[in-house]
Each structure stands twice: as C-alpha cells, then as structure tokens.
Amino acid sequence: MSGESLIEAYGLTRRFGDTLAVDSLDLKIHDGEVFGFIGPNGAGKTTTVRMLCCLIAPTAGTAYIDGLDVSRSEEALMIRERIGLLPEVPGLYESLSAYHNLDFYAQLYDVPRKVRKERIESLLRKLDMWDRRDDLVGKFSKGMKQKITIARALVHEPDYLFLDEPTSGLDPEASLTVRNYLLDLKREGRTIFLNTHNLDDAARLCDRVGIMKTNLLAVGSPKELTNMFWGHTTIVDLRHISPDMPEAIRSIPGITSVRQEGRSLHVDVTSPEDINPTIVKTLTSMKGEIISMFELKRGLEDVYLRLMGRDNR
Ligand SMILES: Nc1ncnc2c1ncn2[C@@H]1O[C@H](COP(=O)(O)OP(=O)(O)OP(=O)(O)O)[C@@H](O)[C@H]1O
Numbered sequence: 001m002s003g004e005s006l007i008e009a010y011g012l013t014r015r016f017g018d019t020l021a022v023d024s025l026d027l028k029i030h031d032g033e034v035f036g037f038i039g040p041n042g043a044g045k046t047t048t049v050r051m052l053c054c055l056i057a058p059t060a061g062t063a064y065i066d067g068l069d070v071s072r073s074e075e076a077l078m079i080r081e082r083i084g085l086l087p088e089v090p091g092l093y094e095s096l097s098a099y100h101n102l103d104f105y106a107q108l109y110d111v112p113r114k115v116r117k118e119r120i121e122s123l124l125r126k127l128d129m130w131d132r133r134d135d136l137v138g139k140f141s142k143g144m145k146q147k148i149t150i151a152r153a154l155v156h157e158p159d160y161l162f163l164d165e166p167t168s169g170l171d172p173e174a175s176l177t178v179r180n181y182l183l184d185l186k187r188e189g190r191t192i193f194l195n196t197h198n199l200d201d202a203a204r205l206c207d208r209v210g211i212m213k214t215n216l217l218a219v220g221s222p223k224e225l226t227n228m229f230w231g232h233t234t235i236v237d238l239r240h241i242s243p244d245m246p247e248a249i250r251s252i253p254g255i256t257s258v259r260q261e262g263r264s265l266h267v268d269v270t271s272p273e274d275i276n277p278t279i280v281k282t283l284t285s286m287k288g289e290i291i292s293m294f295e296l297k298r299g300l301e302d303v304y305l306r307l308m309g310r311d312n313r
C-alpha cells in the first residue's frame with residue numbers, strides 16, 4: 001500500500017439530462033481514513049462513487065485518486081488498479097463458482113497464481129463462504145452474492161476500497177460478519193469510502209461522515225457533527241416542578257436555555273461536569289426532589305434528520 005493515498009474532488013458535478021445528481025462536490029479523504037457517505041435515496045452517493053471509480057465521467061469539476069485524474073483515460077487505467085469497488089449491483093458471473101469468480105477477477109489484475117490461491121482462501125474464510133467455494137454463484141442468496149462481491153473488491157489488494165451499501169439486505173449475522181471484516185480492514189489502515197443507509201454502521205466504522213443530498217450538506221466526525229448542532233443537554237426529572245424553578249436554573253452562569261416538559265427540565269449547559277452540581281444544589285435548596293438526572297445523547301440519526309428538515313425530538 002502506498003503511504004499517501006488520497007481521494008480528492010473539486011467541484012465534482014454530474015447531470016443526467018435535466019437531473020442534477022451531484023452538485024459541485026468538494027471533498028478530501030485522507031490516507032487510512034474510513035469515510036461514510038449518507039443521504040436519502042437519489043442523493044447522488046452512487047453517482048459520486050461511480051465518478052471516483054472512473055465508471056462515468058463528471059459533467060464538470062475534477063477528482064483525483066492518488067493524484068491521478070479520473071477524467072483522463074490513461075490515468076483511469078492506473079486508478080483502476082488501485083481501487084476495489086463493491087457496486088450497488090453485484091454483477092458476478094452466475095454460471096461460475098464463487099472460487100472461479102474471484103480467480104477470474106484476480107487474473108485480470110495479474111495476481112500471481114500462488115498468491116491468488118492463498119488470498120481467495122483467506123477472503124472466503126473470513127467471510128464465512130469457504131465451504132461454498134465450489135457452488136455456482138447463480139444459486140446464491142443475495143447476501144451470499146454480496147459477500148463474494150466484497151471478496152472480489154479485495155482480491156487484488158487495492159489501496160482504496162469503495163463500498164456501495166455493503167450491508168444492505170444482509171441478515172443480522174451476515175451483516176455482523178461484514179461489519180467486523182470492515183473493522184479489520186480499517187485496522188489494517190485501508191482507505192475506505194462507504195455509502196450506507198445504516199447510520200449505526202456509519203457512526204461505528206467511520207472516522208468522518210459526509211451527509212449528502214445532491215450537495216454535501218455537512219461533513220465531520222460523528223461527534224463533530226452532533227456538536228455542530230447541539231451542545232450538551234441535561235435532563236432533570238423531578239417529583240414536582242414549582243413555577244420559579246426554571247427561572248432559578250436559567251440564572252445559573254453557563255446555562256444557555258431551560259425548557260420544561262411535564263415534570264422534567266431540559267437544560268442546555270456548556271459544560272455538564274461544572275454545571276450539573278450547581279443545578280442539583282439550586283433545585284435541592286428550593287425543596288425540589290430529583291428523581292433522575294442524565295445527559296441527552298444525540299447521534300448521527302438526529303443530525304441526519306435535522307438536516308433533512310425533520311427533528312427527532
Ligand atoms: N444512469 C442514470 N441515468 C439517469 N439518471 C440517473 C442515472 N443514475 C443516477 N441517476 C439519477 O441521479 C440521481 C442520484 O442517483 P444515485 O444513484 O447517485 O443516488 P444514491 O444516493 O446512490 O441513492 P440510493 O440511496 O437510492 O442508492 C437520481 O435522481 C437518479 O435518478
């Protein structure tokens with residue numbers, strides 16, 4: 001693997017007739033980074049990946065993989081050697097066995113015979129498909145085909161891996177196998193571009209996430225994205241709330257807002273460690289009985305829904 005792998009896009013744009021699928025995308029993905037791309041159906045995720053993998057040409061803008069320009073055909077050939085792609089639709093040879101599909105593909109990449117054999121065995125074992133190696137792919141279920149396609153994307157040991165919804169349609173166990181495998185690849189320091197609708201996967205696997213809807217709406221680590229929209233919120237459940245309590249809490253320095261919901265106070269605080277004890281003292285001094293107190297956890301789903309114009313809570 002090269003030490004300086006990098007995916008860059010500058011004003012990357014793609015139209016299909018009147019449809020603007022991807023609009024002026026600027027993006028930089030670093031060596032060893034796992035980057036997640038999330039967004040609704042039709043957001044332009046697959047189109048982006050297809051442009052980065054030199055399968056379709058951009059309408060405007062440019063993208064580089066390792067400094068090689070995706071729009072130049074002679075450089076595109078060099079890019080193809082460095083990338084592995086799990087496309088949205090597998091496209092395997094149904095009349096070949098799992099093993100032969102992988103062997104055929106590895107031969108296209110000039111992987112030496114002995115290395116091919118070892119690599120295919122190791123990939124199929126990791127993906128729990130070794131026992132099915134001699135079965136025809138045409139007889140496989142969707143999830144089994146998906147695993148073979150993942151193995152195919154890796155058989156030439158690419159520096160960059162593009163995965164378009166790798167866990168979609170997999171049963172929970174298969175999805176766990178694939179997710180754990182992706183974690184192994186992440187540990188190996190592989191650069192991964194992951195399109196997904198699974199926000200838990202995105203939060204767990206990705207160093208940074210981009211939220212896409214034709215335009216890139218936001219980008220950052222899952223934590224940065226949640227902090228971008230919300231600070232910390234402490235929720236205090238009380239036995240009774242007297243009318244003067246919210247006002248008393250609001251006057252504590254470091255508190256930005258207080259909302260009452262039933263017998264709970266939702267308090268936005270700058271720093272929970274410093275301010276929560278003062279909240280307790282203030283409420284106790286007003287004869288408030290605190291039943292529980294916890295921090296409202298927000299995740300990628302909340303960020304996503306807010307950006308799509310729908311608040312979760
Ligand atoms: N080959 C094509 N011809 C015409 N329009 C296309 C083509 N491919 C994609 N589009 C359009 O481009 C837009 C983006 O599609 P794309 O497949 O990139 O979305 P996506 O984010 O991958 O969606 P999903 O989550 O459903 O996979 C859509 O409006 C789609 O109809």
Ligand SMILES: [Mg+2]
Nearest residue numbers: 045046047088
């Ligand atoms: Mg897609």
